[in-house]
Amino acid sequence: MSIESYVFTSESVAEGHPDKLCDRISDALADAALHQNPQSRLGIECMATKDHLFIAGEIAGYDFKNEEIEKIARQVIKEIGYETLGFDWRTVNIHNHLQQQSADIARGIDQHSPHLQGAGDQGIMFGYACAETDSYMPAPIYYAHRLLKNITTAKKAGEIWGVGPDGKAQVSLSYLGNQPIKVDTLILSIQHSEDLTPEQLYEMMLPYIHKTFPDGWLSNTIIHINPTGRFVIGGPGADCGLTGRKVIVDTYGGAAPHGGGAFSGKDPSKVDRSASYMARYIAKNIVAAGVASKCTLQLSYSIGLSQPMSIFVNTHGTQSILPDSELMKYLSREIDFSPWGITKSLKLERPIYERTSSYGHFGWPADREGGYSWESTDLINKFAKLL
Template identity: 50%
Template sequence: MSAAEFLFTSESVSEGHPDKVCDRISDEVVDLYFRKAIEAGYETPRVRAACETAATTNRVVLLGEMRGPDTITPDMVEEVVRAAVRDIGYEQDGFHWETLELNNYLHAQSADIAAGVDEGTGTFTDEGAGDQGIMFGHASDETDEYMPAPISYSHRILKRLAELRHSGERPEFQPDAKSQVTMRYRNGVPVGVDAVVVSTQHGAGYSTEEIRELVRPVVTEVLPEGWFPPEENFYVNPTGKFVIGGPDGDAGLTGRKIIVDTYGGAAPHGGGAFSGKDPTKVDRSAAYASRYLAKNVVAAGLAKRCTLQLSYAIGVAKPLSINVNLHDTANTDERKLEARLMEIMDLSPRGIRTALGLNRPIYARTAAYGHFGRSPDNEGGFSWERLDLVEQLKDLAG
């Protein structure tokens, strides 16, 4: 294989994967706090959430620090936990939405952390970042949604499996699943698929070959025509049967699938997870802002690929740095682009939250199939996928 030709692989996991069950629950709790804040007339910028979830055989444990209206009760939290598990589809002996045991250890946010983040209460007068850290955003012209192709197709395979399961058309499929797509690139452009791996939980009594033939049309439908891998590189449940799955088969934790959540390894990740966090946590909000800017850069024709890094200090509003890398595909000057991006978007936590409308109950929908490459919705979800900065960037081309 020449230097101009290479293979790259990304994986995705389904909404029923144990870690994704935990991400979904954590984000449902965040949404609950925003919903109840709006209902109670509580200022949504004051909501704080850092909800971690662990799950194992018929048990869910909530840990973390929260702040919100007094109207929120433990019963409300339990209700959203059980509803999330039911919606995913778990009604199994080892993990069932109705019979699982819930241990809720959520408590009030640390006063020391609050003092560094709330406006006018810390060392600096402006509302500061909820933590220090580095965040990355990325975009590529490989797909219509400006995402790297391997992670995009991995997500699509699992979303289609879930659609067939939820509709009742394929009751053989159960909630837990993983996919992996190996893409062949030539001169930086994806030209075909070299291998596909799909492992899906299934009902008892089905052979591996039967499940393989149920998965085959899904992969054929998702991949472009002619891109189905060689038969010897099409793997379905390669260890054999997969009946015991979900948190009954493997414990889950919030935040363990950060590469699945982002770009499938095709771009750097700052290290912080997203789910369970309110938007003062720049792990989440600045990663969304970075994606927003990078996507608009590529859509404006300034590059074929863009990776953007931001960095923050806890309690400090202004980002410490911005770096744009156009991967030798630039149609503009990277340093001039950095300056323009800082001009057209306030990258303080409050500025990001305001520009993207993040103080809303929009987070549970992000918990599976990636936080990026999705379509903005009417309720404000995936606002960071908008392309409304393109006109402000086009004049930098050339």
Template identity: 35%
Template sequence: MYLFASEAVSAGHPDKCADIIADSIVDTLLQLDPDSKVATEVFISGKHVIIGGEVKTKVHLDHAFYEEIVKKAFNQIGYPESGFERGETFFPDEAEIHTYVSTQSPDITMGVVKGDNEIGAGDQGMMFGYASSERDDYMPIAFSYAREIRDVLYAYALKHPETFGVDMKTEVIIDYGTKENFDHCKPQSIAKIIVAISHNKDVAQAEVKRLVKEIIKENVKFEAGHFNEKNITFYINNTGRFVQHSPIADSGLTGRKVVCDTYGGYAPIGGGSQSSKDYTKVDRTALYAARWLAKHIVAAGLAKKALIQLSYVIAEPRPVSVTVDTQHTGLTEIKDEELSQIIADKFPLTPRWITEKFGLDRPSEESFLYADIAAKGQIGYAEYPWEKLDELAWFKKEFRC
């Protein structure tokens, strides 16, 4: 056996609640003022929701502005669930909201806002993009299964609040058989499935376990041969009870689920999270660009895996380094260092270029909302603009694939 595990969390998880609130602030401000600069962090503990950070915008901000966003976000997440009592889950009408938001430092502003309509990087740092040939969507498989199991359980919880709450975590452990299979994107089967799901106190643990297995079997589309219930070890609510949940049971903090937001542990993560930040922050924009590049490399047949690192220095528009690592899975004679240079020469990868390419300054119901992305994950969903293979023809022609 050669095992690898990945985890996912639902929108109702306290950390995700914090991310969703923070990105709801970003969505609202950019819709009202596309030039807004936003970096607000959210901490939730019990009934307290604390919002801090920096904002530069033309929008009038007061306590009522933040209070409306917080309560709307919780309601969209699914709180409160009608099957739970006060003390068991979070009730938005009881929330005590505290705001400690200041204006963005002018020292940062002068580095970000350039006279030539360019945008300087809002901070220094490095971001990573990753893609794998394990699936048609070029995402690693254990992570994708963990997210898909989470999604079907969360959807059931929203429809059946008398049974399940919206606070849950899922984990899938894949058996690759050998390290060589892992290196060359050949997963064999699911070895273990782990689920922690909040539930009504009147639902017996035997029923929780039966329902969870049934929902998974009936709703998740597994690759052929990957799901054999007889050979899978299930851990469902391993403490035996999960009634009290939500932020009243565990605190939530922005940016604490960056592994779940990106590649599920299959690849490195950058120096910061994406949630809470506007498009000038390369923690967000460069992650999207790096994923877009990595996906093109694998989809074009250049390699079975691709890891991209982009690094930036504050106030400079272009990345100071572009690095491609195909992790010894290259399918052409092109060396990684050549690939790195060609990509660096072809694509500007400035915050302005990335923003305009993916419409990052225009979140909307018709395109995408950052709050929805925070709930589901920053990459890997076909509807995201940075998942489009719109330069695939160039990659194939340039590298004669």
């Protein structure tokens, strides 16, 4: 029997990518509202282009003042590093078009009893985990995120110079027997200053590439850094940014399905966010407990109703103890998948979301008090009893 070999590719983007800039502003505003009122209801969208930032969407439970919105948005732009690169935090024109949440939506979400709180929208959500990495994330997106995070950290620490906030990393890994064994191709596009040559940038990036990947993974790897030879104009000065456009970057890099709904700028009543986090939490604990080495979990919801319409589990033939159909029944009995249950279980009413807006919402160390609570493996013992 032959062992299957193949190459799989995922992409990440830096925090200065125009879409990620918009995600972060949306999440910073969400955090500000939840800090003042944990029951705030919001869906905040941003668009950034040239020297304009447009903020729109719906909110209930907190009344933003224009000057507060401007202060938060400008601070985010400044922290990311846009000062003289075509999108200056001091001079960008900010347009606020936030409005009150529709009463028709609110009546389905806000119930007399909190545990009856309905989902903020209909839709499908997916969670995924696999045993390819210690974080139970698919390896291509795992390493793409960490490469860009390493470069950004070095830039902010002053270890490297002439590097801008915008960037992309595309990682193609060779697999043998469903396990990653090396980097086949790496494409890195990094915004840079006028006076940094392609050769200087290549030499500057090489140590961070080697730092990111395991020993031996870069032998015979094809590496392209800024394939066009120039990436000076970046961010909203080059491309329009939109909240929620990088959903595959935010999740599993294409290795698992995505329901379609974005995360950033939304409170936990929006199951696009909270149920996706819960699905990841359950899938990760199933794999971490050794029940399976790969797990996909799908949840579906109807607006205004508290319980999911369906729960689907697929362990991809990687477990033999309990059929997937029995695992579905077990989850239906043992786990509270209502919006209220998810929010309380994962402590999602806290202002914890700005930090999730870059380098993926999954695969980072769990911090029950500071965020990424859905990355905890505190259900291992519960699922291990199934073995």
